[in-house]
Amino acid sequence: MSDERRPAAAPAVSAGEAEGRAPARHYRREVPESNLLLEPVLDWYAESARDLPWRAPGASPWSILVSEIMLQQTPVIRVLPVWTEWMERWPTAAALAGEPPGEAVRHWGRLGYPRRALNLHACARAITDRHGGEVPSDHATLLTLPGIGEYTAAAVASFAFKGRHAVLDTNVRRVLARAVRGEEYPPKATTSAERRLAESLLPGADDAPVWAVAVMELGALVCTARAPRCADCPIVELCAWRLAGKPAYDGPARKGQTYAGTDRQCRGRLLSVLRQAHGPVPKDALDVVWDIAPQRERALDGLIADGLAEVLDDGTYRLPG
DNA sequence: CAGACGTGGCG
DNA sequence: TCGCCAAGTCT
Structure with a gap:
């Protein structure tokens, strides 16, 4: 077992958890190590979080669901105006369900991936037809809705209903890859090891929803893909990647998505x-x-x-x- | 599981 | 300039 690609730096969590596998000839701990990232990340979030409308205390589950679908692969700055227009036009799932699907596509504008508009319209009809007009609160039911996968189900259950879920998006995966694994980028596809790690870091029910949004925000504002702002990072002292001297990504080439002419x-x-x-x-x-x-x-x-x-x-x- | 699926902006 | 990237999902 001399897979020593991990840095010898102090890990933010126990080695077994960080590896995503059981330590040799030992059982995994039943109780996760305490999450050393929790307090600094929550403190940072309290001070640095963006004031986004779907995070407002009064934001409805429907408005949060709409934001999550719009934010799939799409920057916040482009979502903001479209989300605002949608919320004025269709404040409830029932309002959207009463329109033909083409109206959703029309008002999608240039957000990209327009099938998401169709998905949202189908969500609206499913919610009104099968769920009494209320966005479902549990992960499994959310997963049955069109266009809602693992991430979005966890995000809605966490942000709209304050459930305790590992919310694994590209931001969180990158933060954990760096801070815990000591690598610049996460694997191309989410692995079970990443999921186990994220779950091991989950705080108690009271803190879980804030923790989820806070790690995402850290990845979006500080621990960015291109030029991370480590000087502003609340966990820079615990970050395994930084401690290892920020080794460059050495894995297989990342997927390039050509567009012109396609x-x-x-x-x-x-x-x-x-x-x-x-x-x-x-x-x-x-x-x-x-x-x-x-x-x-x-x-x-x-x-x-x-x-x-x-x-x-x-x-x-x-x-x- | 790799590839399809939009669009625009930044380093 | 141009490749890379942005709160993924589906097949």
């Missing part, structure tokens, strides 16, 4: 036309935004298959009605 870009162009038109558009209006006909047809078929667009009997196209 079907995704083509879909974006086509949908943009449909969003801006307030009625069915002739095929010509779509043809002019993309030169390569086969790719354009494939993209359009894809949008229709995904429920983001529909063809009418007269051969015109529009957002789903």
Whole structure:
């Protein structure tokens, strides 16, 4: 067992927990080590947290659910204005459920990944049809809603209902990778070891929801991917990565996502036309935004298959009605 | 499980 | 400039 890629620095949690595996010839501790990161992170959050509207004390579970879906792969600064408009227009799930799905797509604007708008609309209808108009509070039920996966279910259960869940998003994974594992970046996909680690760090019920949002915020504002601001970090003295001299990432190349010329870009162009038109558009209006006909047809078929667009009997196209 | 799925801004 | 990255989910 000489897998010594871990730094010899003082870990923020016990070695067994940090490794995500049982120490040789010993049982894992039943009771996790106390979380040394808890107090400094909570103190930092109390002083440095952004004043985001979905974190306001009066924010409804619905408004929090909407924010979480919008924030998937999308920066806060771009979500803010769209979320505000949605909340004015559709303050409840029932309000959105009363609209055709195309309206959700139209008011999604340029947030990207527009299937999320469709998911939110489907969530709204499921919530009104099956849950009495109230956003479900438990993780398992949230997971049954469209577009809600492991992370979002935990986030809503934690932020909206103050449940005790490990909320593992890209920010938290990066903070834990650095502070505890001593590595610059987490694995490409979430591992069971990461999940065990996150759960081992979970404080008691009273602190769990704040801890979750605080670690996320730390990752978003200080422990950033590109240029971490270690000078402003409340746990810099405990950080295994810093203690190890901030070794550069040496794992496999990270996924690069090219965009220009892809079907995704083509879909974006086509949908943009449909969003801006307030009625069915002739095929010509779509043809002019993309030169390569086969790719354009494939993209359009894809949008229709995904429920983001529909063809009418007269051969015109529009957002789903 | 790797790849699809939008868009814009920053280092 | 341009690749990388942003509160993921689904297949």
